[in-house]
Amino acid sequence: DAGITQSPRYKITETGRQVTLMCHQTWSHSYMFWYRQDLGHGLRLIYYSAAADITDKGEVPDGYVVSRSKTENFPLTLESATRSQTSVYFCASSPSASYNEQFFGPGTRLTVL
């Protein structure tokens, strides 16, 4: 199916564990984004990617690592999960940085115990 998918949809982990959230889009969009959504803060950008092998930090990058070896995939890794990283994570994609809509995935609800 065309679109943007995220996996897993729900994840519970423990403090200190490594967790990887997956994002896959079928449109061949150049730009991909990771946001987190928290009560009281709204959505905030963690990392973005302008193309394969081009990534950069957003507003709240600490504790996260990304990679983009293929255009369609943009995984987000929490190297050593902390309770403050309990959140809902959304992946998005867009053909360009500025002129097009951003399309969002269904989200991953992550709980760090």
Added chain:
Amino acid sequence: KQEVTQIPAALSVPEGENLVLNCSFTDSAIYNLQWFRQDPGKGLTSLLLIQSSQREQTSGRLNASLDKSSGRSTLYIAASQPGDSATYLCAVNYGGSQGNLIFGKGTKLSVKP
């Protein structure tokens, strides 16, 4: 700092009423503005995208307007229905290489039958 504000935070209306949701932004040098709908526990669905050169966009019962000079956008919903109940998010794109969206915290709409 670039900020997006949505007022009110919550709104309850009877079915059939026309309503307006408000969004304001501090920096008027925007590329575009996007309105989203988010149902509880779900992802973001893009409703309308307004480019900086446009004054309004329409989709069905939805009409979004943009006034860059005053830093405001409104989302007008005609003849509201219970199925319109959701949280509506406004997001501003300031362009540049990052191209991320700056989100408001949303207006939670409840349409009573």
